Amino acid sequence: MSDAHTGAGSSLGTGLPGVPPDLSGRSRPGERAIQAVLFTSALVSVAITVGIVVALVRPVVDFFADVPFGDFFALEGDLAVVPLVAATFVVTAIAMLVAVPLGLGAAMYLSEYASPRVRKVLKPTVELLAGVPSVVYGFFALAFVTPTLLQKILNLEVGFTNALAAGLVLGVMIIPTIASLAEDAMAAVPQAMRQGSLAMGANRMQTTLRVVFPAALSGIAAAVVLGLSRAVGETMIVALAAGARKNLSIDPREGMQTMTGFIAQTAGGENPVGSTSYNMLFAVGLLLFVITLIINIISISIVRRFRQVY
Amino acid sequence: MSSVAARTARDLTRITTGRSRDRTPGSLIFLGGLWFSLFFGVMVLIVLIVTTAIDGAPRFDGALFTAYDSTLAPERTGFRAGILGSIWLMFTTAVLAVPLGIAAALYLEEFADNGRWYNRFIEVNLQNLAAVPSVVYGLLAVAVMALMGFERKGIVLGGAIALAMLILPVIIITTREAVRAVPTEIRHGSLALGATVLQTTWRQTLPSAVPGIATGTILGLSRAIGEAAPLLLIGLAGAVRFDPAGIFSPVTALPIQIYSMTSQSQEAYQQAASAAIIVLLVMILSLNALAIFIRNKFQRSW
Numbered sequence: 001m002s003d004a005h006t007g008a009g010s011s012l013g014t015g016l017p018g019v020p021p022d023l024s025g026r027s028r029p030g031e032r033a034i035q036a037v038l039f040t041s042a043l044v045s046v047a048i049t050v051g052i053v054v055a056l057v058r059p060v061v062d063f064f065a066d067v068p069f070g071d072f073f074a075l076e077g078d079l080a081v082v083p084l085v086a087a088t089f090v091v092t093a094i095a096m097l098v099a100v101p102l103g104l105g106a107a108m109y110l111s112e113y114a115s116p117r118v119r120k121v122l123k124p125t126v127e128l129l130a131g132v133p134s135v136v137y138g139f140f141a142l143a144f145v146t147p148t149l150l151q152k153i154l155n156l157e158v159g160f161t162n163a164l165a166a167g168l169v170l171g172v173m174i175i176p177t178i179a180s181l182a183e184d185a186m187a188a189v190p191q192a193m194r195q196g197s198l199a200m201g202a203n204r205m206q207t208t209l210r211v212v213f214p215a216a217l218s219g220i221a222a223a224v225v226l227g228l229s230r231a232v233g234e235t236m237i238v239a240l241a242a243g244a245r246k247n248l249s250i251d252p253r254e255g256m257q258t259m260t261g262f263i264a265q266t267a268g269g270e271n272p273v274g275s276t277s278y279n280m281l282f283a284v285g286l287l288l289f290v291i292t293l294i295i296n297i298i299s300i301s302i303v304r305r306f307r308q309v310y
Numbered sequence: 311m312s313s314v315a316a317r318t319a320r321d322l323t324r325i326t327t328g329r330s331r332d333r334t335p336g337s338l339i340f341l342g343g344l345w346f347s348l349f350f351g352v353m354v355l356i357v358l359i360v361t362t363a364i365d366g367a368p369r370f371d372g373a374l375f376t377a378y379d380s381t382l383a384p385e386r387t388g389f390r391a392g393i394l395g396s397i398w399l400m401f402t403t404a405v406l407a408v409p410l411g412i413a414a415a416l417y418l419e420e421f422a423d424n425g426r427w428y429n430r431f432i433e434v435n436l437q438n439l440a441a442v443p444s445v446v447y448g449l450l451a452v453a454v455m456a457l458m459g460f461e462r463k464g465i466v467l468g469g470a471i472a473l474a475m476l477i478l479p480v481i482i483i484t485t486r487e488a489v490r491a492v493p494t495e496i497r498h499g500s501l502a503l504g505a506t507v508l509q510t511t512w513r514q515t516l517p518s519a520v521p522g523i524a525t526g527t528i529l530g531l532s533r534a535i536g537e538a539a540p541l542l543l544i545g546l547a548g549a550v551r552f553d554p555a556g557i558f559s560p561v562t563a564l565p566i567q568i569y570s571m572t573s574q575s576q577e578a579y580q581q582a583a584s585a586a587i588i589v590l591l592v593m594i595l596s597l598n599a600l601a602i603f604i605r606n607k608f609q610r611s612w
Contacts, residue, residue: 031508035421041413042422045436045482048475052446055453105347113344122348124602129351131529131594132358133536135565136587139572140358143365143580175351203331205340226441233443235539236565240572260539263445267543268570273456285449289442296441300434 056286063279072283075248079280081287083248087163087256088232091242094167094252095174095231100224102171103178107220110179111186112208123183130176138240141169146241159243161255166242170231178227185219186212218306225299229292232260239264259288359591366584374585378551379567384578389586391550392567395466396535396593398554399563402470403477403534408527410474411481412516418482419489420511440479447476448543455544464545466557472540477530484526488519521608525601532597536590538565564590 064072067079074080106126110119145165150156158164189212197207213220243255244265257265262284271278331337377388418436422429451472455463492515500510541563548570550562564586571583 028506028508031506034508035417038413038417038421041410042417042432044410045414045439045478046432048450048478049435049439051454052442052450055450056446058453102347102350105344106351109341109344109348113341126348126351128598129355131532131536131598132355133538133565133590133594135536135538135569135572136358136362136590139568139583139587140362142572143584144357144361148361172351172354201331203334203337205332205337209340229441233441233445235443235445236569239539240569260443260445263449264539264542267448267545282449285446289446292441292443292446293438296438299441300437 052289056282056289059279059282060286062274063276063283066276066279072280076246079276080246081259081284083246084257084259084262084284085287086248086250087242087246088238088258088260090163090250090252090256091167091170091238091258092228092231094164095171096224096228098168098171099174099178099227099231103175103223103227104182104220106175106179107182107186107223108208108213110183112204112212123180126179127176129172130174130180132173134173134234134236135240137169137173138166138237141165141237141241145169156253158253159255161241161243162253163242163256164252166238167252169241170234170237173234173237174227174230177230178223181223181226182216182220185216185223188219189215218302221306222299222303225295225302229295229299232295233288233292235260235264259284263288359588362584362587366581366586366588369581369585370588374582374589379549379562381549384576384582387571387579387582389564389567389582389589391553391562392564392586393589394553395546395550395561396564398466398557398561399469399473399541400531400535402466402557403473404527404531406470406474407478407481407530411478411527412485412523414478415482415485415489416511416516419486420507420515436479436482440483443539444476444537445539445543447472448540450475451540451544462545462560464547464560466554466559466561468544469541469546469561469563470557472544473534473537476537476540477534480530480533481527484529485519485523488522488526489515491522492518518610521604521610525605525609528597528601528604532594532601535597536565536594538563538569541566542569564593 071077071079072081075082110123110126114122142161142165145168146158146160146162150158150162150165156164193211193215194207197211198204202210238258238261242261243257244261245255245257246262247254247256249256263281266277266281271281332341373386373388375388375393376390377386378391379389380387418429418432422432424430451468452463454471455468460468496514496518497510500514501507505513546562546566547560548562548567550560554561568583568586568590571579571586
């Protein structure tokens with residue numbers, strides 16, 4: 001021990017035998033300052049969260065000074081938010097119906113069947129889907145999925161904008177979110193559990209479904225919940241393809257305006273700062289933030305509570 | 311789910327060769343389902359690119375890159391302002407977000423004491439920020455610009471503030487992973503030679519983590535360049551007919567131009583939007599390719 005310290009202190013001239021090394025340590029005000037700068041940078045992320053809450057709450061307070069709560073949480077009317085929430089629910093449900101089975105299927109293949117070399121190529125390919133901008137997906141839903149796939153090939157009577165096309169494309173967009181995180185969770189299941197299952201005579205499918213899948217369930221649930229939060233918050237696809245009119249309906253063939261669609265379409269229009277319609281933007285934004293915050297907290301706590309440590 | 315007992319020699323051979331149990335109809339259907347889920351997304355991507363390229367084919371001309379948005383001659387409308395605007399936004403975003411993100415990641419990874427409640431709080435907060443919808447960042451950026459006293463918010467700085475806040479969590483998370491991948495022995499060696507924690511971080515850990523940080527940063531920026539929702543909220547308009555001249559200059563972005571053209575019904579605008587989508591995808595794919603190149607070329611495995 002003392003040898004190491006002598007070596008470390010040699011530049012200070014304490015390397016002479018018999019002279020005890022100076023272990024007090026130089027005070028380094030510069031280092032403290034830089035550490036403080038680094039800490040401040042980390043605090044910026046907290047400042048952003050606080051900023052979001054403050055930025056959203058202030059206009060919302062103004063909004064509810066003009067508008068009674070009942071008008072906002074009403075089923076219909078210019079200021080009603082319920083149709084927007086219902087439309088978000090419909091589109092998100094369709095997206096999850098697409099993304100959960102496909103995402104988990106892709107994850108199972110990547111984790112349990114693919115060789116490491118194949119996985120190295122296929123995983124980035126699947127993740128590429130998440131790299132496509134959402135405005136491009138929105139255009140695709142509007143220019144291909146609705147007119148060609150739904151109207152011509154499947155012969156459905158759908159509107160120019162409809163929840164079905166938006167939901168399907170949104171589902172494709174969140175496949176990689178679910179696939180990637182679920183694959184991580186399944187890859188973390190120890191090899192010994194698979195070997196045990198195979199040694200008992202189970203085949204790969206049984207091992208995957210009855211051993212690996214349950215063992216990774218907490219991670220998979222977190223992946224699905226995170227995908228849900230992405231779907232709720234996605235904007236450009238629904239702004240382009242889901243519709244621009246409030247419509248309290250659960251028929252996915254109709255056009256309907258979602259929460260994020262409302263925010264994007266209202267922001268694109270002319271709204272003077274401080275007007276009721278401008279403040280409503282923030283009211284819907286706050287509701288959206290709260291909904292996704294709750295979903296995220298559920299996701300984080302699922303991982304915390306049910307994580308199996310192997 | 312065939313019976314386990316081997317009655318005949320043929321059954322026995324099947325079991326000893328091992329793979330037989332993965333060839334039952336149920337297993338094969340299951341495997342087919344997995345293959346389908348894996349390639350469904352890729353098929354969608356191919357259909358998307360091919361149909362868009364066909365739609366936009368008549369517009370792959372010089373005017374697409376050199377002309378401004380035109381309402382008089384929609385068939386000659388161009389994306390010069392959007393392409394330059396996106397590049398300006400990307401660099402300004404990088405200047406704002408990258409140093410901040412790296413500093414925060416270094417603090418959390420190298421200096422923070424995880425036992426302290428405030429460090430744990432920063433962690434949870436970061437996980438949560440990464441999943442906040444991008445429109446919400448747009449609303450926040452509007453408030454920040456109002457606080458800084460800007461009358462006109464659809465400028466380079468406004469867009470870059472929104473995008474920087476959006477990709478900050480991405481940069482912090484990827485930088486932390488890159489820093490964590492540097493082996494502890496390197497730090498121990500440096501500390502044993504008498505370097506302080508800061509010197510170790512600055513001279514050993516950070517340089518070793520640069521390829522990983524660069525990869526993460528480029529991927530974050532490629533997300534920023536395709537993002538339209540926060541820019542729409544900050545008030546970037548589709549029709550800007552001049553080049554950006556500085557960070558206070560009004561600006562548009564390629565995704566915003568695509569959005570505003572998609573909302574118009576004229577055939578010529580749809581063609582132009584399709585062509586612009588291909589341009590945007592090429593920009594994003596080249597950023598991704600660059601990130602993968604850096605990772606494969608420079609990343610060391612210890």
